[in-house]
Amino acid sequence: MTIRVLAAATLSSAVLFPAAARRPVLERAPAEYVSRPNPYQLEASAAKAGEKIYERECSSCHGDHGQGLRGPALNSPAVRRAAPGALFWVLRNGSLRAGMPSFSHLPEPQRWQVITYLKTISDQGR
Numbered sequence: 789m790t791i792r793v794l795a796a797a798t799l800s801s802a803v804l805f806p807a808a809a810r811r812p813v814l815e816r817a818p819a820e821y822v823s824r825p826n827p828y829q830l831e832a833s834a835a836k837a838g839e840k841i842y843e844r845e846c847s848s849c850h851g852d853h854g855q856g857l858r859g860p861a862l863n864s865p866a867v868r869r870a871a872p873g874a875l876f877w878v879l880r881n882g883s884l885r886a887g888m889p890s891f892s893h894l895p896e897p898q899r900w901q902v903i904t905y906l907k908t909i910s911d912q913g914r
Contacts, residue, residue, distance in 0.1 A: 813883040814866060817874035824873030828897075828904045838905030841898050845891060854909040859888065868910040875903045 828834030843852070849859035856862070867875070879899045882890035891899060 817877035821873045821877035822871045826872035834901045834904040838901035863909045
């Protein structure tokens with residue numbers, strides 16, 4: 789009987805949490821988002837504006853410099869390698885499983901500014 793319960797639990801978790809849901813959140817971004825370029829890439833003024841938004845919206849979980857507190861570190865190689873469009877998708881949708889809320893309430897330009905800032909802190913983490 790224990791084997792049946794274990795098999796049923798395994799089947800249930802496979803249905804409820806398909807393999808795609810277990811992938812890192814950045815890898816779940818659809819191709820149409822991943823291919824989107826950051827219109828503010830390398831703009832110092834956008835990075836400065838993004839830093840202010842980051843401090844207000846993100847630092848309580850991700851730390852003042854992206855080092856991670858209650859949320860994952862953002863000054864990491866994964867963020868450094870991530871496509872700007874994938875980061876945009878994560879900001880727009882959040883991640884329920886990871887406990888990250890959606891930031892779709894921020895206008896698109898502000899989300900891109902945050903991404904511009906994230907790329908500067910991840911560059912400093914090298």
